Amino acid sequence: MFSIRKLFKSEPDPREARRPLWNAVVAVARQPRWYEEGGVPDTLDGRFDMVSLILALVLHRIDEDPAAVRAGVELTELFVSDMDGQMRQIGFGDMVVGKQIGRMVGALGGRLGAYKAADGSEELRAALVRNLWRGQMPGEGHLDYVMTAVAAQRAALGAMRVAELIVADRLPGAPA
Structure with a gap:
């Protein structure tokens, strides 16, 4: 039987379980060392590129555990949501945001493939x-x-064990 209570009861967003990990990805990507010692341009594009790099490394690790696939999807959805919010905050309008998000997701996809390359290669x-x-x-x-x-x-x-990674609120190399 239908309950009016169900109509107004909101279910928690399952992606929020990955919010601490997403924040940890961003914290590592925003470390000054990438921009100072690494010479990555400290621009909107440079910051996006660093977030994409660190996110790709984390997603590659998560993908090693088939049981954690959903966590990887949720983390990627937080990336999309955050990029959408950032663009709107900058002042992009509705007509532009969708196209830009599509480009960003495409860029992330390309980087996911490219960053599978072996270290030092x-x-x-x-x-x-x-x-x-x-x-x-x-x-x-x-x-x-x-x-x-x-x-x-x-x-x-x-x-790190993947089970620990997907609930982490801090990544190795992140500021304390």
Whole structure:
């Protein structure tokens, strides 16, 4: 039988269980070291690129556990929701936001594939140059710094059990 109470009762958003992990991804991506020592442009695009990089590394780790697939989807949905909110806050209108979100999701998809390249490989090096510096070679030492930091981040994530990762509120390498 239909209950009027059910009409007004809202179910909790299951994505919110991933909110601490999403916040941890953003915290790592916003660390000054990427922009200072790594020379990643400290721009809207540069920040998006760093969030995409760290998110890709986290999603790759989550994908290693078939039981955690839903957590990866929820984390990706939080990425989309946050990007939508950021764009609206900047002042993009409804007509533009959908197209931009589509482009961002496409960019994330491309990065997910590109960042599967092995640490230290020419494929990863090329992907980082293409995505973080828009195809322009970065300043001396910047690419090496980012390559080393990505390998360290991937290793630290690999040392975590996926069950712990999907409920984490802090990632290895994040500020305390």
